[in-house]
Amino acid sequence: MSITPTDHAVRTLKDGYWDHTALVRQPDGSLRVRKSNKHPTTTSGPWGTESLRREIRYLLDLSPGDAICFPSVLHHWDTLGDADAAVGYEMPYYPTHRDAGVLAREEQLDQAEIDRFQDQLADLLFGHVHVPAPTAESLSRHFDQAVTRAFEGLSADPMLPRLLDAERLTLNGTVMRGPRAAWQFIQHETDMLAELDQEPGVRLHGDFFLENILWRPLSLHDQSATPALIMIDPVSVAGISRGPALFDLVKYVSYASGELLALRSEWVELDGFDATTADPVFSYRIKWQAPGLRPFQNRDWHSRFTSAYLDHHGVWDRRRYALIDGYFSAAMALNTRGHQRQARLLKATLEFNRVLGLAV
Incomplete structure (x- = not known):
């Protein structure tokens, strides 16, 4: 699948060692999250591009029952090649959700809600991921x-x-x-x-x-x-x-x-x-x-x-x-x-x- 050229990057969500994640606005005004490898590939480390390929396959291969733990893949692309490959995918944007790392660092939750978070995390990881x-x-x-x-x-x-x-x-x-x-x-x-x-x-x-x-x-x-x-x-x-x-x-x-x-x-x-x-x-x-x-x-x-x-x-x-x-x-x-x-x-x-x- 080809990369959509007509959308607009709203803001960077995560600038990782090997990849870049951004919030993008589609031509129809809807929002998606896009994750893609960095270029040139010399900056993407020894594993970056292939790891992103594996991540996409991981998400696409989930059974319907186990897919409830992860975002769906709305669009993905891979131009193949090793030296200049463009690899990435798009997923839904969840406006009411927060990165749990930010919630922890900013002490936004009380202990009761953190306990609830841990209980639900354990249920999902052990019941749907650790198969x-x-x-x-x-x-x-x-x-x-x-x-x-x-x-x-x-x-x-x-x-x-x-x-x-x-x-x-x-x-x-x-x-x-x-x-x-x-x-x-x-x-x-x-x-x-x-x-x-x-x-x-x-x-x-x-x-x-x-x-x-x-x-x-x-x-x-x-x-x-x-x-x-x-x-x-x-x-x-x-x-x-x-x-x-x-x-x-x-x-x-x-x-x-x-x-x-x-x-x-x-x-x-x-x-x-x-x-x-x-x-x-x-x-x-x-x-x-x-x-x-x-x-x-x-x-x-x-x-x-x-x-x-x-x-x-x-x-x-x-x-x-x-x-x-x-x-x-x-x-x-x-x-x-x-x-x-x-x-x-x-x-x-x-x-x-x-x-x-x-x-x-």
């Missing part, structure tokens, strides 16, 4: 390639070799392996990666953050049949849409606890990157007292959902949780800069050592 789905691709191979590639790319940053190449280091007062050394131990001396492929797979949301969930606040009355909760932007930027259910929980809690926002906003205290001493000693701490994180301390956006996860999926392996969390941190360190990059790499170091039982 059995064998993983077509090796998740362990993807993790291995993604983390190895991240460390190779990060080695070009002159601030990082002291951390990356350390066999042993001290982080927050605890002696542990350096990030590359810890990852190589996980690769060759444990079964953690192989066990990822043996875990029963489900269909995932894949990019399960609060900002990818729309909620219609109870204060905004709507007589239409539109659901109060709608998930958007499925499939991870690396194209993952099937795997262990824990994948979605790790992402959800990272944002809902405030940790991911702290990393993105560089509300962190870091030390050790400018040191000239022989022994690599680092520290990493989130500034939980930062004003922007207070909403996540005043309201609880994740405990009720986590409890529902336990009821549905059972207790998770803490080492596997740390492995997934470390993978996210390492992969995103490559795609960020400055203190955010350093903080994400230190977090990856901590998580990989938790896998090995060397950190708490």
